[in-house]
Amino acid sequence: MVEADDIDDHSTPNAKIVYSVVSQTPHSTTAVFGVNPTSGIMTLKGCLDYQQVKTYQVVVRAEDQGTPSLSSTATVNINLVDSNNNPPEIVKKKYVGNVKERESNITLLRIVVEDKDTPNTPAWKAKYSIVQGNENNNYKIVTHPVSNEGILTIVKPLDYEVSPQKALIISAQNEEPLFVCPLKSGKSVPPASTVSIMINVEDVNDPPVFTPEKIKLIQTEGLPPGLKLCKFNVTDSDADHSTIRFEKVYDPENWVKVDPKTGEVVTIGELDRESHYVNNSIYTIIVYAIDDGKPSMTGTGSILLYLRDINDNKPFILNKHAHLCEKKRSVVINAADKDLQPYSGPFTYELLDKGGNTKSPWSLGKISENSIELLKTKQLPQGNYTVPLKIVDQQGISGDDALHLRICKCNEEEECERMVPISAGLSGAAIGAIFGAFLLMLCKCEFYFFICGFVLLK
Structure with missing residues (x-):
């Protein structure tokens, strides 16, 4: 916007101003800028292009309407700012x-x-x-x-x-x-x-693909060898005629064999749910399928074998060694069974008579789940005792076991006091007598060897 002032009387034509564009630089065939004749507001009459012209100088005239008409000019410098008018x-x-x-x-x-x-x-x-x-x-x-x-x-x-x-x-x-x-x-x-x-x-050589990648099976433990478990299904997308070789890579108990040509899996050992390699009743077998491509590629498949339990384990005492303070009357025995329910506890217990006609100093007390209370029926001296027991599970399978019990003098924490070494309980005189006896025996031995040597010299 341009603005001009005239000191003549504003109520006369002498002060009435009319604006117009005289010129623009750089010149163009078409005027780019215009001006409102009465307000002086500059207007845009054409499109600007920053890449062609970055600066314009526009000369604007302000002319009054008096007689004679008077005018003056001003130069307006216009700087363009680039905008996105060119697409990439x-x-x-x-x-x-x-x-x-x-x-x-x-x-x-x-x-x-x-x-x-x-x-x-x-x-x-x-x-x-x-x-x-x-x-x-x-x-x-x-x-x-x-x-x-x-x-x-x-x-x-x-x-x-x-x-x-x-x-x-x-x-x-x-x-x-x-x-x-x-x-x-x-x-x-x-x-x-x-x-x-x-x-x-x-194209590159693709590995063989197992379908499915994991085979889930259910079998009962204890079945004899020779059981067919499954047959792996493997495809190779590179060529229908490619040769696949199967290889067993993980079977820690060596329970199965895998046919290298067909992928058939057959048991060669007796399945045992209580194996250390069985986790939550599941035994894992891993097999590779190897093609004959250049280079050779390998696919991986597995068997998740869920083993149903049978009653093939006898119950046993969980902690076979215990102690009983001489002033106490009872100790708790805990039993366990490697089988699952209903082939395990709660158990029943029976004392086994290993002493002939001698009356047992033990009796059985309260049963609680998988434990039972062992009671002394009479006062017993300090020492080590063996208590034989028969433990029977829910299905009548029994196991004979024994608790090795030490009766001892206890401290305030009900722990057995340490046994005192023999030497700590002997007087000085007793020690001297033992030492003297040892010297006497040594002298006798020397005398014997002396006599033997003399006889031989004779």
Whole structure:
């Protein structure tokens, strides 16, 4: 906006001002700027292009309506600020990339764009999108912060057997929305620049595939060898005629054998649920399938063998060694069984008579789940005792076991006091007598050897 003042009487034509554009620099066939004749507000009559002209000088005249008419001029300097009026253009219209199947996290190619807007501004920085061909999210494209290139990366492996070629369409736009001058008749926002990309997938040897990868089976423990468990189903997508070799790689108890040609699995040992390698009644077997490709590839399959329990274990005393303070009357015995319910506790107990006609100094008291109370029926001296027991599970399977019990003098924490060494309880005289006896025996031995030697010399 330009503004002029006239000191003449404002109620007369001498002070009525009319504005007009005298010239603009640089010159053009069509005036770019205009001015409102009464308000002095400058207007835009054409479209500006920062890439062609960055600065304008416009001369504006202010003229009164008096007689004679008087006027003066002013120069308006206009500096243009760049905006996004030029879309990014992808230089090449076709790209070709190559990748091996099963490869990922590698750069396939870099897409180059040209943009006439001011570098390193949102009007210049490109933003790339994969508009077609990425339905399975195999690819990712990002903008290089310096070169403005689009870097296409594969993030999820491709499969040659599914399709040896993949087609993509990628578009490029700016971070800032594209601006189109509204003064240009028929002008609309052009579509984003796009490029077609062909990805060639190179075939490599694929590993054999187990179907299913994990076989879940249920068997009862204790069955004899020779039981057919299953047969692995394996396919190789590279060639129907490829040879597959099966190899057992994990079977810690060596319970099965796997036919190297057919993948048939047969037991060669008796299944035992109580094995250390059985976890929560499940025994795991792992098998490889190895093809004859170049290079050879390996697939992995497994068997999860759930073993049903049978009553094949006898109950036993859990802690076979215990102590009983001499002033106490009872001790608790805990029993266990490696079998599951209903082949284990609660147990019944019976004292076994190992002393002939001698009356046992023990009796059985209160039973609680898998434990029982052992009672003294009379006062017993300190020492070690063996208490034989018979333990019977719910199904009548019994096991004979024994508790090794020490009756001792206890401290306040009800722990057995340490046994005093024999030497600590002897007087000085007793020790001297023992030492003297030892010397006497030594002298006798020397005398004997002396006599024997004398006889031999004779």
